[in-house]
Amino acid sequence: MDGVVDAVIVLSLRLWSFVQEPLEHIAFRFIVWKIVEVEVWAIALKILFNSFNTEGVERPVFNTEMEDGVGASTCFLERFGLGEHDARNTFGLPQLLLSISTASRPSSCTFLATIGEDHYRPSSPPSAALVGGHRWRPGISGTGTVDGERMRKGRPRFLCSCAHHYSVSDRHLRSLSLFAGPSSHGPWIGSDCNIGLSAVPSISCTHLFSIGSFHLEQFRVPLADSAMVVLANTIPLLRSPKACAYFSSVPVVDLSEPGAAEAIVSACGEFGFFKVAGHGIPMELMQRLELEALRFFHSPQAEKEKAGVANPFGYGNKRIGPNGDVGWVEYLLFAVTADPSAYACMDYSFRSALMEYLLGVRKLASEVLELMADGLKLKQREALSNLVLGDESDGLIRLNHYPKFPLLERLNCSLTGFGEHTDPQLISILRSNNSTGLQISLRDGSWVSVPPDNESFFIIVGDTLQVLTNGRFKSVRHRVLANGSKSRVSMIYFFGPAPTEKIVPLGEVMGERAEPSKYREFTWSEYKKAAYKTKLGDYRLGQFEK
């Protein structure tokens, strides 16, 4: 086992509700186990969480001022943690780093850290001090500095690096304690502190998990030395990568070819997913919208936020939906309408590209749904398309931007861009740039990575179509992983019916198969309401099954 790291540990600590409350100190302790020989870096993973739980609080702008949204974090991490100027700088060893960013400027801050009883003696071996780590005794190891470079737009970034670092080669390592807090008092308005500690492998890292997190809001400061660690999976975004096969046999349907209807029905039954070629939508239009979207996502954070916080419509950043889901993604989400004023947050060229694109994709949807009806042998070709293309139908358009995250390769981790889920509507029509990241789940539960194709559209079968076909078509679980080297831009048009539409398996589908309905009748409005109470990955159809 020597030289192998068993675990990467990330400890995340967030403060956000200390409006005008002095922060006396916070303390936490956690147990490290199964580490035989590692180098330990603590990395402030602030960038991952900087907009979580900060409702009503001036949002940190860490990741928005650089070219592509990730630059700042990378530069931050490179400078202090893992990059070329590696944190080995000061003492020739990896560095433990804490970062606190606040909306107000704290007058000074001191971080205290201890590893067992061995305080700030970088040259001393960790040895026995680590063994006794259960006993809490704070040791001074660093003082805060305001990092001038981050004092942009009058919002100071208070970076405090706690230069306590060590290379653990002590097989007796049992526990590690950190202690952090400002020595003089805030007020810490809207403080949002994340501390990440990770053991980064010199050789390999097999898994990553969060071992502790607590919300200081639950405690009143000052905290007891023995403040506990609550074991919880609080960092769902980072995972060790699992090998994921390339889905080289994605069904491709060329709409202009005979046999398209049968091919669609077969793909919807087997995968709930297929690719459309020969669709007639000009590449120029897709690229125009992609560029407009990128221009928007690269505009200053304040500009983007003028679209309003997605609730559910508007601009969203890392939060998905109302129930605490998060992802490495920023997006625009809107109801589809012919009224241009609904897209008032976009400038003229963006809006016109979007509206032209929507028209093209609606036409495509009607062709696909009519072929589907043909394949299902429905008497009325328009039975499905009428459901989602009428004036009252509930269409949504979503533009997603997944910034690249170059650190991933070094961490040997994967990062969730958009967590696994099914789409609630009938179908979704997705177009993306040429970046990998989209994965779908096959019938056996395995995940496969969809080769990107920026000239085609992907059709995703949603929950409602599964119900209409009484389970013959599969609502496909899918997800997006962030990419280390290329950012992803995707546009998805979700085709939902009118709110009052009754959703029940189609008589003709049932008749042909002479089977009982698997679902109770519901309206789209009921389903949508229920969906918005669920988490992204929940099995939403469950409550409508008979």
Ligand SMILES: C=C1C[C@]23C[C@@]1(O)CC[C@H]2[C@@]12CC[C@H](O)[C@@](C)(C(=O)O1)[C@H]2[C@@H]3C(=O)O
């Ligand atoms: C967590 C959620 C986000 C979502 C609404 C929900 O409560 C559950 C369904 C989610 C989903 C997935 C597909 C689409 O991206 C979406 C717009 C939709 O219709 O259902 C999202 C919702 C959302 O982001 O608001």
Ligand SMILES: O=C(O)CCC(=O)C(=O)O
């Ligand atoms: O961005 C993507 O490629 C897929 C996103 C998605 O599944 C969704 O927005 O529902």
Ligand SMILES: [Fe+2]
């Ligand atoms: Fe989706």
